[in-house]
Amino acid sequence: MYSTGQTKSLQQLTITLLEKVTKDKINPANEVNELREVLRFHEYRYYIMNDPLVADYEYDQLFKALEKIEAQHPELITSDSPTMRVAKGLTKDFPPAPHLVPMLSLENSYNEQDLVDWDRKNRELAKMDNIEYCVEPKFDGASISLIYENDLLARGATRGDGVQGDEITTNIKQIRSVPLSAKISAYGLQQLEIRGEVLLTKANFKKYNDQLIEQSLAPLANPRNAAAGSLRIKDPKEVSKRNLEAFLYNISYYVTLPGAPVHKLLETHSGSLEMLWELGFRSPMKEKMVFKGIDAVVKYCHEYEQKRDDLPYEIDGMVIKVNKVELQDQLGMTTHHPRWAMAYKFKARQATSKLKAVEFQVGRTGSVTPVAKIEPVPIGGVTVGSISLFNEEVIREKDLMIGDSVLVERAGDVIPYIVKSLPELRTGKEQPIVFPTKCPVCHDKLVKTADEAVWRCVNINCEAQVLQRIFHFTSKDAMDIRGLGEAIVQKFYDLGFLKDIPGIYTLPFDKIRGLEGFGEKSITNLQAAITASKEQPLHRLIFALGIRYVGETTAKTLAHAVKHLLDFAQFSLEELQALEDVGPKVAGSIYQFFRNPDNISMLQHLETLGLKLKNDKKDIVVDGNLSGQTFLFTGTLPTLKRSEAEALVESNGGKLQGSVSSKLNYLVAGEEAGSKLEKAKKITSIKIISEAEFLSLVNR
Numbered sequence: 001m002y003s004t005g006q007t008k009s010l011q012q013l014t015i016t017l018l019e020k021v022t023k024d025k026i027n028p029a030n031e032v033n034e035l036r037e038v039l040r041f042h043e044y045r046y047y048i049m050n051d052p053l054v055a056d057y058e059y060d061q062l063f064k065a066l067e068k069i070e071a072q073h074p075e076l077i078t079s080d081s082p083t084m085r086v087a088k089g090l091t092k093d094f095p096p097a098p099h100l101v102p103m104l105s106l107e108n109s110y111n112e113q114d115l116v117d118w119d120r121k122n123r124e125l126a127k128m129d130n131i132e133y134c135v136e137p138k139f140d141g142a143s144i145s146l147i148y149e150n151d152l153l154a155r156g157a158t159r160g161d162g163v164q165g166d167e168i169t170t171n172i173k174q175i176r177s178v179p180l181s182a183k184i185s186a187y188g189l190q191q192l193e194i195r196g197e198v199l200l201t202k203a204n205f206k207k208y209n210d211q212l213i214e215q216s217l218a219p220l221a222n223p224r225n226a227a228a229g230s231l232r233i234k235d236p237k238e239v240s241k242r243n244l245e246a247f248l249y250n251i252s253y254y255v256t257l258p259g260a261p262v263h264k265l266l267e268t269h270s271g272s273l274e275m276l277w278e279l280g281f282r283s284p285m286k287e288k289m290v291f292k293g294i295d296a297v298v299k300y301c302h303e304y305e306q307k308r309d310d311l312p313y314e315i316d317g318m319v320i321k322v323n324k325v326e327l328q329d330q331l332g333m334t335t336h337h338p339r340w341a342m343a344y345k346f347k348a349r350q351a352t353s354k355l356k357a358v359e360f361q362v363g364r365t366g367s368v369t370p371v372a373k374i375e376p377v378p379i380g381g382v383t384v385g386s387i388s389l390f391n392e393e394v395i396r397e398k399d400l401m402i403g404d405s406v407l408v409e410r411a412g413d414v415i416p417y418i419v420k421s422l423p424e425l426r427t428g429k430e431q432p433i434v435f436p437t438k439c440p441v442c443h444d445k446l447v448k449t450a451d452e453a454v455w456r457c458v459n460i461n462c463e464a465q466v467l468q469r470i471f472h473f474t475s476k477d478a479m480d481i482r483g484l485g486e487a488i489v490q491k492f493y494d495l496g497f498l499k500d501i502p503g504i505y506t507l508p509f510d511k512i513r514g515l516e517g518f519g520e521k522s523i524t525n526l527q528a529a530i531t532a533s534k535e536q537p538l539h540r541l542i543f544a545l546g547i548r549y550v551g552e553t554t555a556k557t558l559a560h561a562v563k564h565l566l567d568f569a570q571f572s573l574e575e576l577q578a579l580e581d582v583g584p585k586v587a588g589s590i591y592q593f594f595r596n597p598d599n600i601s602m603l604q605h606l607e608t609l610g611l612k613l614k615n616d617k618k619d620i621v622v623d624g625n626l627s628g629q630t631f632l633f634t635g636t637l638p639t640l641k642r643s644e645a646e647a648l649v650e651s652n653g654g655k656l657q658g659s660v661s662s663k664l665n666y667l668v669a670g671e672e673a674g675s676k677l678e679k680a681k682k683i684t685s686i687k688i689i690s691e692a693e694f695l696s697l698v699n700r
Helices: 004-022 028-048 056-072 112-126 202-214 223-230 236-241 269-278 294-306 325-331 392-397 463-474 486-494 502-506 520-533 538-544 552-561 565-570 573-577 584-593 597-608 642-651 675-681 691-699
Strands: 096-098 107-109 132-139 142-149 152-158 164-166 189-199 245-256 289-292 315-322 341-345 350-362 368-379 382-388 405-409 417-421 630-634 666-669 687-689
Touching: 004 028, 004 056, 028 056, 096 152, 107 112, 112 294, 112 325, 112 341, 132 245, 132 269, 132 294, 132 341, 142 223, 142 245, 152 164, 189 223, 202 223, 245 269, 269 325, 289 294, 294 315, 315 325, 350 417, 350 463, 368 392, 368 405, 382 417, 463 486, 463 502, 502 597, 538 552, 538 565, 565 597, 573 584, 630 642, 630 675, 642 691, 666 675, 666 691, 675 687, 687 691
Parallel strands: 107 341, 630 666, 666 687
Antiparallel strands: 096 164, 132 289, 132 315, 142 152, 142 189, 189 245, 315 341, 350 368, 350 405, 368 382, 405 417
C-alpha cells in the first residue's frame, strides 16, 4: 500500500509532528489532516504489516493531539478520522442489513478425490483441458460483509441467513485491521462490497480465556465462537478489548465510477486479493497460491494441513476458487453454493464419545469444578478422557446426562470441550448429573454468591484446598521449592508431616530420613531449597499465597505498594483500586484476604519462620542501565535462571513484558526458544539478543 518513498516521507512527517506535539505547537487547521495521515499509516504498519515503526507511546501522543484538535474544532472532524473508532455509548440494537449479493455457503470436500471430481466437472462445463485455481486458507472465524462507498466504510454486517445479516458497523470499527477509508476511487470504483472473516488469534484467545478463568468464569469454547459472539456485544469498548482481527478475501460486488473501465486486477480472484492488499486490507495475499491443474492444488492443500498448528490463527481447511472471474461467471452457481469454489476441509478435530461419569474437584480457592469422564477418544493427535465442565450452568446449558453420547472438540492448542450432547441417541438409561450440595472432600455446605457461577467450599481447612494451596505455594513460579512436588506433598500430608503452608518450614526431617527413597543427598537438597525460598522477593510470596485473581503481574504491583506485607490489612477498597490494573473484583479479593484473621496469623507465623514480609526494595528503580527498556525471556538460558534474569532487569530499572508486542524492546533468547522468537522476528523494532548480550547491557 505504501511505497518506500511514501514510507520515508511519512516517517519523517511523524518525527516532525511528534516534535510539535511535545512543544504544543500543532496548528489545527494546517496539520489536522497530516495527523490523520500518519496515524492511518502507523495503524497499517502495526495491524496489517505487523511491523510498527513507532512506539505505542508515540502513537498515543499523536492520537491524543488529534483528539484535542477535534474536541476544540468540531468542524474539522471527518467520518474516517482514526478517532471515529472510539465509540460513544452502547449499541441499542442491530438492524437488518440486506447484502448486495447473497452470501452463499461453499461446497465442502473431505478428500482429494472430491477435488478431482469437482475439477473434472468444471473442465467439462467450461470445455477446457486445464483450469487455473487460486488456493487460500479457510479461516475459522465469523463471516462479515463490508460496503465502501466513495472511499469510506459505509456499513459492516454479519452473514445472517446469507440474504441479510445484522448491521454491526460500530463494532466493525473497533477492529483495527479494517480501514475506515480505502481509496477505491483510485481503481475506478464508486462502491465495493467485500467479504471476509473476523477472528481471534490463538494468543489473544488464550489471553482472554485466562482472564475469564481467573475470574471463576467459564472460558469461551473456541476462537470461532468467541469472534462471532464479540461482533454482537452491545458495548463497543468491550469489543475493542477482544483484539479482533479481520481477513478480507472476496470482492462480491462493485460499481465503477461513471466512465471508468473495469480495473485489470478485477479480472482474476488473485488480482482482487492484490487490490485489497494495496487498499490496506489484511487479505490472504501472502498465503494464497495460483496453480494450473488440480494436482498441484491437492499437493498444496496437504502441505498446508501439516503446518496448521504453527499458524497464529485457526484454519479448518483451504478454499479453492477458479481464478478467472469471467470463467466464474460462466460456471455460475446453484441455489446453495457457487460452482466455481470449493472448500477442502482438514481432518476433523471433533469426535463423539460416551459420558461415563462426572467427578467434582475442589480447587485451592474452594471452587468446585465438575469434570466429565468420557470414553477416551483421539482428537487432533491427543487422546482425551477428561474434560472440565467448569460449573453447574454449563451442564444445564448443554443438557448433559450420564450415559449421553457427546460431541467433543479440540481446536489447536485449545483445551478440549464438550460441544453438545446428542439427545436423539438416548436410550432411556441415561441418568441426570446431580451437583453436590456439600463439599465432596470435607462435606461442609457449599456456597454460591449472586455474582458467581461457581459453587464454593468456604472451609479454609478443607483438605483439598490445603493441598492445592501447598502445591501452588511450592511451585516454580511461586516459592520454587525444588524437591517438594505434588507427589511428595501428598505423601507428607498423608503421613501427618505437613498440614499447612507454615509446616513446610518445620518438616520433621528426622522422621523423613527413615522413609524409602529419601537418602541423605535428597534430604540435603530439599532442606537447601526450603531455606533458599525464605529469600524469595516479596512479590513471589504474594503470588504464592494464592489470593484469588492475583497473578504474577498484580503480585509485583502489590509488592511495590507497601513496605511490609501486613500493611495491606490497613488498606481500604478505594486505596486498593487506586493501584495499577487493580479493579473492583481484584481489590475485593485482596481486601477480604487481609481481613481474615487466619490469613494474618499464617503470615505472622511465616515471618517468625524467617520469610521476608518486608519490602527492602519498595522504591522502584528508575535510574539504571536498563532504565526505560522492556525485556522478555524465552527458551533456556545458559547460566541464569529465568527468575534471576528477570530480577536483574527490575534491579537495573528495566521492565518485564508478558508477551511479544510492539511495546517490547529486547527479547533474550536461549536454547529451544519457540513461538515468541518467531513472532519477535516479524517486529523489526524488537532486538533479539543472547544472554551474554543481555549481561553486557546490565554491566555497561
